Amino acid sequence: MTKNEQEVFNIAFAIDKNYIDFVGVSIYSIIKNNSDKNIHFHLFITGIDEVNVNLLKELSNNNIKITLYYLNTIFFNNLPICGHFSTGIYYRLAIPNVLKNLKRVLYLDSDIICLGSLSELFKTELSPEQAIAVVEDYIMNPSYLEKIGLSKDSIYFNSGVILIDIQKWIELEPFDYIMNMIHKNNYNYPDQD
Numbered sequence: 001m002t003k004n005e006q007e008v009f010n011i012a013f014a015i016d017k018n019y020i021d022f023v024g025v026s027i028y029s030i031i032k033n034n035s036d037k038n039i040h041f042h043l044f045i046t047g048i049d050e051v052n053v054n055l056l057k058e059l060s061n062n063n064i065k066i067t068l069y070y071l072n073t074i075f076f077n078n079l080p081i082c083g084h085f086s087t088g089i090y091y092r093l094a095i096p097n098v099l100k101n102l103k104r105v106l107y108l109d110s111d112i113i114c115l116g117s118l119s120e121l122f123k124t125e126l127s128p129e130q131a132i133a134v135v136e137d138y139i140m141n142p143s144y145l146e147k148i149g150l151s152k153d154s155i156y157f158n159s160g161v162i163l164i165d166i167q168k169w170i171e172l173e174p175f176d177y178i179m180n181m182i183h184k185n186n187y188n189y190p191d192q193d
Helices: 017-033 050-057 087-098 142-147 166-172 174-184
Strands: 008-015 038-045 064-070 104-108 161-165
Touching: 008 017, 008 087, 017 038, 017 050, 038 087, 050 064, 087 104, 087 161, 087 166, 087 174, 161 166
Parallel strands: 008 038, 008 104, 038 064
Antiparallel strands: 104 161
C-alpha cells in the first residue's frame, strides 16, 4: 500500500491566539514521528493573525493536510470560566458536529508533544456504546478529587487526548447534555486542572 492509499489520521486542535506557538510545536512533533502516515490536521481557531495562519499552512506537504475552521465564539462567550481558563476549553465540543462526515478524530490539546507513532492509538477499539476513548489519570489522589468537588470514586481522565467516534457521538447527542451541565453548575475546575 502506498502513502496515498493509506488511512488518514484525522487530528483536531481547538486553539486561540494564546496557544498558536504550542500547536506549531505539537504538529511538528506529530509529523516528525509519523512521517510515513497521511495526516489531516483540523485546526479550530479564533483570534489568530494571518502571519501565524500562513506559518501553520507551511507545515503542509504531500501527505500532511491542514484545514482551518474559524470559530464564531458568540455561542461560547456566555459559558462560565475561571482562573487561567478561557472559553477555548469548550471549543472541542464543536468538533464532532463540524467533522460529521469523518469516522473518527483524535482531539489533542495544543501543548501535547508526540514522541512516537500514533498507529496503535488510532487502532483503539471502542465498544458500540462508546463515543470516546480517554485515559484515566490513575495517580489522582482520592482526597484531591473530593477537594475539587468530585466523589473519591470518580474517574478522572486526561481531557487533552480524546479519540472520538464521530458517528457514535452524533447518535448519542451529548452536546446538549454537556451544555446543560455547564449552565447548571459553577465548576471551579471546568477543564482538567
